[in-house]
Amino acid sequence: MAKDWSAKDRAAALAKAERDGIDVLVIGGGITGAGVLRDAAVRGMNVLLVERGDFASGTSSSSSKLVHGGLRYIAQKQFGVVRESCQERDLLLKNNPNLIRPLPMMLPAHEGSKAPLWQLRAAMWIYSALANFRASTRFKILKPKEALKHCPDLKADKLKGAALYHDGQADDARLVLETIKSARDKGGEAVNYTEAVSFEHDEKGKISAVTIRDMLDGKVYTLHPTVVINAAGPAVERIRNMDQPVASPEVVAAKGVHIVIPSGRIKSDVCVNYETDDGRYIFMIPWGDVTIIGTTDTFSKEIDDPVVHAKDVDYILSATNKAFPSAHLTTNDICSVFAGVRPLVAEKGEQNKKPDEISREHRIWEDASGLISVAGGKLTTFRTMGQEVMKKALSRFPKKFRKKLKPVNTKDMPLRQDNFKAPELEKSLCEKFNLAAKSARHLVKNYGADALEIMNAAQPDERQSIGNSYFTYAEIPWVMQHEAATNLTDILERRMRMAILAQDRGVPEIKKIAEVAGRAAGWDEARIKKEEEGYLARIKKRYTIQPD
CATH class of the missing domain: 1.10.8.870 (Alpha-glycerophosphate oxidase, cap domain)
Structure with missing residues (x-):
């Protein structure tokens, strides 16, 4: 039976944290913060997560909803990202079979494509090798007729073939919620609509207290966590600046836009990853009664409340109608649209790159005040990000305290009881x-x-x-x-x-x-x-x- 968790529990949770103290405060209720919360809770730590909006109200509800190994990152030589992503994708599929579902993916190659068919074949072998040739990475190179059987509306002219493989699919916001609920089952706590307002520092410049405000009733609380972890997504540097000014900003925001159309408008039994005129790739993703198409990838200053502009939609429609010429999509076909902002960590020399050229690897900062911040990464790798962050956080606690904590192995731990038929x-x-x-x-x-x-x-x-x-x-x-x-x-x-x-x-x-x-x-x-x-x-x- 599900554990109660309603708006009525918010005030009691905040008051308890102020009265009894906490070991760890996590700022940010997206997938990264949820992963950190769960890792800390599983260890038996007293941990609270606060989110100034609703859980998953930012980037983590506006993704392409794919749990994937990152095939396209092979071209950028981000082999570590691919290896880790494949491993985490397979674990999520194994541990949560009714939450994460296998998704057949097809990557077509036409004459003149950025990646010709021989390159797709080579990329698929590398993809399999990085995943240690596990069954999940089996693939097939399709002939044109075979590819068109899976997606009859795909452009047939000059089609040379396609790669057919599998990744995973999940409701991103649901993944966040189940991760937080799993953490609460282990003793962690999370409160939405609660904002971190300010930090207090001791004589050594270390964070000694955090002031938070309940956004619904305006009440203010003062917490004294041993460690503060900043997982605020695109706003991560806003929190760092609240602690101390960031000398050189490293996080850039990239907006991704998707459109949603009725499922019958493009006939396909697979997710198709197709090329645009500017050499990017976007997804056509079947999802029940609808099909999700995207995403764009442009730098943006719309961190808090990104919207979808006509030019974003025109870009997607133009690329989609070229890839599926019989569809003749117009704005009249669109049921809904949505936009999200990804926090990308731009290393030195990367500021002038295009958004899709910047690494998807995550980055952890440890500031002089003791604040630990994390940004970047992918939806798929949230578990290992949370684990890595908490390993750094543990070093701040006395050895005697650490010895009392539970041994952790979230690798084989499902997010919810999914062992039913x-x-x-x-x-x-x-x-x-x-x-x-x-x-x-x-x-x-x-x-x-x-x-x-x-x-x-x-x-x-x-x-x-x-x-x-x-x-x-x-x-x-x-x-x-x-x-x-x-x-x-x-x-x-x-x-x-x-x-x-x-x-x-x-x-x-x-x-x-x-x-x-x-x-x-x-x-x-x-x-x-x-x-x-x-x-x-x-x-x-x-x-x-x-x-x-």
């Missing part, structure tokens, strides 16, 4: 609650074994699909009670993902959605109306194309 659980949901098969599939994929609990706990009028989508009203009260969702945007953007994965984004049913949430949270009519309007405004700003 999905088809059997889906069938049970359909039979017991007269649920549509696609809704049962969604519940099991998103919530795992908790899917049955969600439906059991729901009111009779909540055990139904929202409009024509596979999402259900039953999820709304459950995520508020068990996943710290505080408002309607938390629910629809990051817990259920309707903002990008539902073709109408939940807008036609927003009134009933808000009423169900209000009933669960005890909101009055004014609050329900405010939440409804807030979500619609959010859709208009973040998930709708903005003029250039």
Whole structure:
């Protein structure tokens, strides 16, 4: 049974941290911070994570949702990144089979392609070698006719063949939430909408206290952690500057834009990684009722609230229509759009490179004040990043303290109990609650074994699909009670993902959605109306194309 974790628990968690003290404070509730939190919690440490927005409200909910080995990094000779990514991808697939799913990938080669077919074959052998030729890296070089069977809409003219291989696919925001929930099960704590405001230093210049503010009620707390870890993503240098000015900024922000179209618009049973006119590669990713296409890669100053501009969409549509000429995509086909900002660490001499030329390796800084900061890296490698950060943090504690900690091996530790048979659980949901098969599939994929609990706990009028989508009203009260969702945007953007994965984004049913949430949270009519309007405004700003 899922552990309670609602907005009502926030104040008690912050007060306890102030009163009893903590070993580690993690600033940042994306995938990197979640990985650090879990590693510390598994060791038996008293650890608190604070996030000034909602969990995964930044980069970690706006990725391509791929858990991949980084095939393209071979061309940049980032062999260490590829080796580590392949290993972590395989572990995630093994440990969390219903959370991370295998995804067939196809990389076509046309006459005149940046990577001709012989290079693709060579790259696939290197890819396999870096993964020690594990079964997960088996590949096949397809003939043109074979490639077109997988994707009939792919450009056939001058097609020389394609590489077919497998990576993984996951809901990025769900991955963050399950990592944090796993950490909480081990004794860690996390609070959203809580901002680190300032640091206090002792006579030696070391951080002695951190002032944090609850963004919902304005209350201020003073914490005294032994170690502070800054995992604030694109805002990592903002936190470092709050401690002491950064002499030479090293983190650059790169914006990635995706568009979402109905799944039938491009016929394909694989994810296709195709080349653009400027030599980049973007993904066409099947995902249930929709297809996600992206991403762009441009430097940006939109760190906090990136939006999608018309020129970003034009770039994706132009490249996609050339790769799939029979599709004839226009903006009228777009269900939703979204943008995220990746923090890239630019080493000396890399500032003038293009974003896709900058290494995806992560970097850890240890400042004189004791602040440990981490940035860069990939969604796939969050576990090893958290482990590496915590190894550095442990050196700050007395040997006597370290000896009391639990031995850690997160390598074989699943994020949630995923050892059930999905088809059997889906069938049970359909039979017991007269649920549509696609809704049962969604519940099991998103919530795992908790899917049955969600439906059991729901009111009779909540055990139904929202409009024509596979999402259900039953999820709304459950995520508020068990996943710290505080408002309607938390629910629809990051817990259920309707903002990008539902073709109408939940807008036609927003009134009933808000009423169900209000009933669960005890909101009055004014609050329900405010939440409804807030979500619609959010859709208009973040998930709708903005003029250039």
